[in-house]
Amino acid sequence: MDSFVDTNVAIAYSFSLDPLNFKSNRVFKKYNTIYWSNTVENEYKKVFKNKLKLLKEYFKDLKSFLMNDDYTDISFKSLVSFINKKNYSDKDKKKIKSSLSVFWNKYLDNELPSKNDVLNAIDCCLFDLSSNIYKKREEWLFQIKLTFKRIKRYNSIYNDLLGKPNVHESDVIIVLDAHDYNLELEEKIDFITFDKDFYNAASQISEFSFNKILGKEDFVFSS
Structure with a gap:
């Protein structure tokens, strides 16, 4: 079929x-x-192209925010709230939020992760968005x-x-x-x-x- x-x-x-x-x-x-x-x-x-750029920018900005701030309230809700600190369109906010749910389940195995846990998860996510995603695209195009x-x-x-x-x-x-x-x-x-x-x-x-x-x-x- x-x-x-x-x-x-x-x-x-x-x-x-x-x-x-x-x-x-x-x-x-x-x-x-x-x-x-x-x-x-x-x-x-x-x-x-647009979705990849959007997700990379969000996670890079989130990483910089967490590294340069005394922010300690690490939760899924807090990561979502960071979206509202940026000047995203409603459509882009929706895309990021849906991806963020997958990010939380895929890269974090702790319901109450530390800041380092989240930073490491972001690094893994950014690696996938810079490398593995192109492998998936090639699989599809093939x-x-x-x-x-x-x-x-x-x-x-x-x-x-x-x-x-x-x-x-x-x-x-x-x-x-x-x-x-x-x-x-x-x-x-x-x-x-x-x-x-x-x-x-x-x-x-x-x-x-x-x-x-x-x-x-x-x-x-x-x-």
Whole structure:
């Protein structure tokens, strides 16, 4: 079985700090071939660059703050509160907070860590963001296959999806790329997105002939 994935699946696989990383790993292992289009590839490159820069800056700033301050209240809540000391957009704050939860569980095994524990954890995290993340990206890029460029517009689907709440035009373009490619195949593929609103909207379109449209709830953790 093959699949076509949305950008958020590829980003989740590349970033171990992404809360959906383990689900994207299941996608990576489940399918023989994973496809994306030029639209997804270009969006992935942009999001990867911006998210990596954002997380590096936050953890570097947090490390400097902890090293140069007599701050002793080391807790998850205090690390979250540090986000509000910086001039982040609401969207970036949300990204950092979701990654911070994974950071706390992944790099700290103590509910009441010392400052040194947190500083060491930040160093490990920054190493992963400077080295290991590129290995994950290469793993992803090695397996992914690029579909041919779409020519047909599929105006009825386009207009229908754009009329749904919280559905972005870029998401519509991506699923139409997948739809166009899927129509040429004898064995139909799965379309996967981790965006709940977009999954709900796409699932209502009867013109799609994917094997299945899957969301993040379809890739629950399994040992």
